[in-house]
Amino acid sequence: MTISVPDPTSRALYRHWTQVTIRYADLDPNNHVNNRAINQYFADGRVSLRQQHLCDLPSGVLTGFALVKFTATYRSTLHFPGTVEVGTAVTRIGRTSYELSQGIFQGDTCAATAEVVTVHLNQDRSGSSPLPMPVRTLLEALLVDASR
Secondary structure, eight states, X not given: OOOOOOOTTXXXXXXXXEEEEOOGGGBOTTXXXXXXXXXXXHHHHHHHHHHHHTTTSOXXXXXXXXXXXXXXXXXXXXXXXXXXXXXEEEEEEOSSEEEEXXXXXXXXXXXXXXXXEEEXXXXXXXXXXXXXXHHHHHHHHHBOOTTO
16 A cells, blocks of 8 residues: 655645744854744744634643654755745644644745644643544644645
C-alpha cells in the first residue's frame, strides 16, 4: 500500500494562513531571521488556527493538550524588512493526537517547514486520552487530502 505524503513546500496544501511581520529583533548577527524567530512564526500560525477554528468549543474542551513533537526544516533565509505567510494544515488525526504540517512562505519561496504532533492528555497528565469528540469533529473539517 502506498501512502501519499503531503508536500509541505506547496502552498496548495494549506487551508489556514497567518501573516507575520518580520521584526528587526528577529535577526541574527548575519542579518538573517534566526531560527528562534522562525519557530515563533510557526507558533503564531498554530495559535491563529486554534483561535479561528477552535475558539467556539465549550469551556474546558481545549485544556489538556501538549505539543509532543516539533520538527523544523529551514530551507531558505529570510530577511528584514518584510512579512511572511504561515500556512497550517491538519494532516492526520489519531485516537489521542493530531498532526499539523506548516510552511513559512515569503512570496513564492518556502523558507521553512514543520511537522507538529499534539496529544490530548488525561486529567492527571500521566498519559494520553482520546481526543474529545467536539475537537475531533472540528479537526476532521480541517483535514487536508494527503494526495494534494
